[in-house]
Amino acid sequence: MTNDRAIILKAEELPDKWYNIIPDLPEPLPPPMDPPEGYSRVGDLPNLLIGECLKQEMSGERWIPIPEGIRELYLAAGRPRPLYRAKNLEEKLGTPAKLFYKSEFYSPTGSHKVNTALAQAYYAKEQGFERLTTETGAGQWGNALAYASSLVGLDCTVFWVRAVYRWKPQRLKFMQMFGADVFASPSTQTEFGKSLHAEDPNHNGSLGIAISEGLEDAKNDPKAVYCLGSVLNHVLLHQSIIGLETMKQMEIAGEYPDTIISCLGGGSNFGGIALPWMGEALTKNKEIQFIAAQSEAAPNLQGEYKYDFADHAEMTPMLKMYTLGHQVTMVPIYGDGLRYHGSSPILSLLRNTGHLDAVAYPADEKYVFEKTREFVQAEGFLPAPESAYSVACAMDEAIKCKENNEKKTILFNISGHGFLDMDGYGDVLGLKPQPERS
Ligand SMILES: *Cc1c(COP(=O)(O)O)cnc(C)c1O
Numbered sequence: 001m002t003n004d005r006a007i008i009l010k011a012e013e014l015p016d017k018w019y020n021i022i023p024d025l026p027e028p029l030p031p032p033m034d035p036p037e038g039y040s041r042v043g044d045l046p047n048l049l050i051g052e053c054l055k056q057e058m059s060g061e062r063w064i065p066i067p068e069g070i071r072e073l074y075l076a077a078g079r080p081r082p083l084y085r086a087k088n089l090e091e092k093l094g095t096p097a098k099l100f101y102k103s104e105f106y107s108p109t110g111s112h113k114v115n116t117a118l119a120q121a122y123y124a125k126e127q128g129f130e131r132l133t134t135e136t137g138a139g140q141w142g143n144a145l146a147y148a149s150s151l152v153g154l155d156c157t158v159f160w161v162r163a164v165y166r167w168k169p170q171r172l173k174f175m176q177m178f179g180a181d182v183f184a185s186p187s188t189q190t191e192f193g194k195s196l197h198a199e200d201p202n203h204n205g206s207l208g209i210a211i212s213e214g215l216e217d218a219k220n221d222p223k224a225v226y227c228l229g230s231v232l233n234h235v236l237l238h239q240s241i242i243g244l245e246t247m248k249q250m251e252i253a254g255e256y257p258d259t260i261i262s263c264l265g266g267g268s269n270f271g272g273i274a275l276p277w278m279g280e281a282l283t284k285n286k287e288i289q290f291i292a293a294q295s296e297a298a299p300n301l302q303g304e305y306k307y308d309f310a311d312h313a314e315m316t317p318m319l320k321m322y323t324l325g326h327q328v329t330m331v332p333i334y335g336d337g338l339r340y341h342g343s344s345p346i347l348s349l350l351r352n353t354g355h356l357d358a359v360a361y362p363a364d365e366k367y368v369f370e371k372t373r374e375f376v377q378a379e380g381f382l383p384a385p386e387s388a389y390s391v392a393c394a395m396d397e398a399i400k401c402k403e404n405n406e407k408k409t410i411l412f413n414i415s416g417h418g419f420l421d422m423d424g425y426g427d428v429l430g431l432k433p434q435p436e437r438s
Helices: 041-048 051-058 068-076 087-093 114-126 140-152 162-167 169-177 191-199 207-219 233-253 268-284 345-352 366-379 387-404 422-429
Strands: 017-019 063-065 083-085 098-103 131-136 155-161 181-185 224-226 259-263 289-295 304-309 318-323 357-361 409-414
Touching: 017 233, 017 268, 041 051, 041 207, 051 114, 051 233, 068 114, 068 140, 083 233, 087 098, 087 366, 087 387, 098 233, 098 387, 114 131, 114 140, 114 233, 131 140, 131 207, 140 155, 140 169, 155 162, 155 207, 162 181, 169 181, 181 207, 191 207, 207 224, 233 268, 233 345, 233 409, 259 268, 259 387, 268 289, 268 345, 268 409, 289 387, 304 345, 318 345, 357 387, 366 387, 366 422, 387 409
Parallel strands: 098 409, 131 155, 131 224, 155 181, 259 289, 259 409, 289 357
Antiparallel strands: 017 063, 083 098, 304 318
16 A cells, blocks of 8 residues: 555654754844843843753754754654645545645644753753743643653643633643643732732733743742743744654655645744745745734734834843734634734744735634634544644635646644644534433
């Protein structure tokens, strides 16, 4: 039997370097800056980030070796991950396009975020830290860091936006299963949290508040360090493992992508699949179209390209990025991981130079979830609500190919699975129990 569905790499084929696009960008990347007033956030960075991550954040090296210890952890997490040809879906859509998708849904905790969580936990352990702190919104990042901490033998404290904490009890237990301490934020663990908690013990919280709590907690404990799961250069660097594996796999398939698609919140999974290919497009004059799929609830790539804070509480340096404003309010969506006000500085630069297209789908999520139901019925894998945007966008492009009779090769990333998000799909798609017979 010929296998034209799954392209699977051997353990030995796991890449041994991450790709850093910074030296290949069409323009120099604007550095982080201090706001006109207040203390120096840039000067504060060495107290905020893991030393090795800060070094990578600023690095101009094109290739950065992945330490053996991290490659071991990647193998333990099930890397390399398969690349699939969506043959059933192609047939169902009647498209002449070829569709390939990368399977980050095989992640142990359910998302691509383990790729950077493992690297950050490894470096933190090496640097002698005993505990990691972080914030989480949708829960995927907190869960990934809880898992990574557990594997390398560190404690982990997660501040989780209260509104989502209450709505996802299963994901909470999953984090606790790894031994993490998880607090609904605002919590009574920090001074900042206590002040808000005193005003309203049921405060819904926000990502900005949770970030501030995580930072405060780490600052007050010399054995603890704070970790971030998206946006920053070193996070996109770690995620390049996705695209580097995919390059080997497309070569095995004998295909080259015309179009590369993924969902984009802060930019880590999009950067992960796209940047190694983008580097090739920039340095070898290849024609590839890159499309970021977003929600109209947070279409940050349609915002303004300017310096803005990465967090609500203004504790981070200012980054040059496409932003909706760091204190903007956004309507809730089930694809909560896409609800972030800004887009990573690297991807923002590429957007500004015209190398990156973006679409935004309606915030009621009916369209993207209906498309994803078609995908599930054809291919069998359940994407995370965020990944549903990537799936819908790839299907839209495949249908355009049908209308124009174009034989494009479309590559898209499925950033996670939706096993703990069925309530979202159920609500939007109206999945209800059958009436019982008496
Ligand atoms: C966090 C998350 C996203 C959005 O974050 P990016 O940094 O833009 O990738 C997308 N998909 C899943 C499954 C996530 O957990």
